[in-house]
Amino acid sequence: MTVDLRTTYLGLELRSPLVASPSPLTGELTSALALVEAGAAALVLPSLFEEEILHEEIELNRSLEAGSEAFAEALDYFPAIEEVAFAGDRYLEHLRRVKAAAGVPVVASLNAATLGGWVRYARLMQDAGADALELNLYHLAADPDRSAVDMEARDLALIAAVREAVTIPLAVKLSPFYSALASFARSAVGAGADGLVLFNRFYQPDLDLESLDVVARLELSQPAELRLPMRWIAILRPQLGPGVALAATSGIHVGTDVVKALMVGADVVMTTSAVLRHGPDRLRAIEEELVAWLGEHEYESVDQLRGSATQAAVEDPSAFERANYLRTLRSWSTSRDLARTGRR
Numbered sequence: 001m002t003v004d005l006r007t008t009y010l011g012l013e014l015r016s017p018l019v020a021s022p023s024p025l026t027g028e029l030t031s032a033l034a035l036v037e038a039g040a041a042a043l044v045l046p047s048l049f050e051e052e053i054l055h056e057e058i059e060l061n062r063s064l065e066a067g068s069e070a071f072a073e074a075l076d077y078f079p080a081i082e083e084v085a086f087a088g089d090r091y092l093e094h095l096r097r098v099k100a101a102a103g104v105p106v107v108a109s110l111n112a113a114t115l116g117g118w119v120r121y122a123r124l125m126q127d128a129g130a131d132a133l134e135l136n137l138y139h140l141a142a143d144p145d146r147s148a149v150d151m152e153a154r155d156l157a158l159i160a161a162v163r164e165a166v167t168i169p170l171a172v173k174l175s176p177f178y179s180a181l182a183s184f185a186r187s188a189v190g191a192g193a194d195g196l197v198l199f200n201r202f203y204q205p206d207l208d209l210e211s212l213d214v215v216a217r218l219e220l221s222q223p224a225e226l227r228l229p230m231r232w233i234a235i236l237r238p239q240l241g242p243g244v245a246l247a248a249t250s251g252i253h254v255g256t257d258v259v260k261a262l263m264v265g266a267d268v269v270m271t272t273s274a275v276l277r278h279g280p281d282r283l284r285a286i287e288e289e290l291v292a293w294l295g296e297h298e299y300e301s302v303d304q305l306r307g308s309a310t311q312a313a314v315e316d317p318s319a320f321e322r323a324n325y326l327r328t329l330r331s332w333s334t335s336r337d338l339a340r341t342g343r344r
Contacts, residue, residue, distance in 0.1 A: 007267055
């Protein structure tokens with residue numbers, strides 16, 4: 001039996017629900033094309049961080065002005081520089097090259113620090129050929145003088161400003177840490193988001209006990225991490241309706257992970273850790289596992305499967321909320337008691 005894997009995400013027609021999420025692999029042309037060859041139906045490029053651009057500009061100006069505080073004529077020693085390729089320029093060039101060669105939709109990703117930065121680079125990404133734009137909302141609510149209302153209002157203003165600046169589809173990659181996530185998700189859509197990516201996976205700092213420095217530690221995702229986006233997609237899908245695109249990211253490692261995400265209402269799944277561990281060909285294996293499961297269970301398409309286990313569709317809707325918590329605690333107690341008595 002032939003299984004139809006076609007899906008739609010942000011209004012874009014895709015050959016399957018498998019999307020390569022931001023990673024070093026989508027940040028290089030050769031590896032990005034390898035992902036497409038292995039089955040990626042769309043590519044999301046790594047985020048452009050406004051801080052990178054500002055840092056390069058500051059460092060260049062500092063180098064050019066070195067010594068001028070003592071010798072004003074030192075500035076005359078340097079030739080005129082008409083054009084310098086900063087991080088933003090390199091990003092846009094990479095976007096153009098991938099778009100020209102990939103043959104699948106290419107989504108640009110932006111993480112800016114200022115409202116002006118969001119709007120400016122969103123427009124530049126659209127002009128460079130991006131099929132859609134993903135806003136990566138990443139910040140810590142570490143200022144005690146800023147309330148949750150203040151932080152959420154800032155994010156909604158960013159979404160609205162970018163929506164007004166571009167015409168391409170707009171997705172917003174959310175954190176799971178909003179105080180009232182369902183309400184904020186609906187507000188984000190009201191501010192102009194065409195879709196939501198659940199969730200932004202934050203990397204936590206660590207300490208080097210020898211140097212006593214704060215250091216970065218990259219930990220790839222594990223399959224269990226799918227449960228958080230799966231739960232919230234199941235809750236949000238009936239609330240937001242079919243017109244809002246939902247993408248599941250984190251914990252997609254095998255074909256059955258894709259099945260679960262689709263069942264709770266995801267339009268696409270995004271994977272990075274699996275292909276970083278095993279290479280781009282892991283995408284092909286995930287697709288084969290997905291097709292095998294669908295065929296074995298007599299599904300003719302992913303559309304037929306999608307949304308069959310949302311909170312509105314399951315027999316016990318409370319299983320996605322507090323009942324799930326209680327059941328999990330009791331299951332641990334039961335399994336421990338059985339182990340003590342030697343029974344399985």
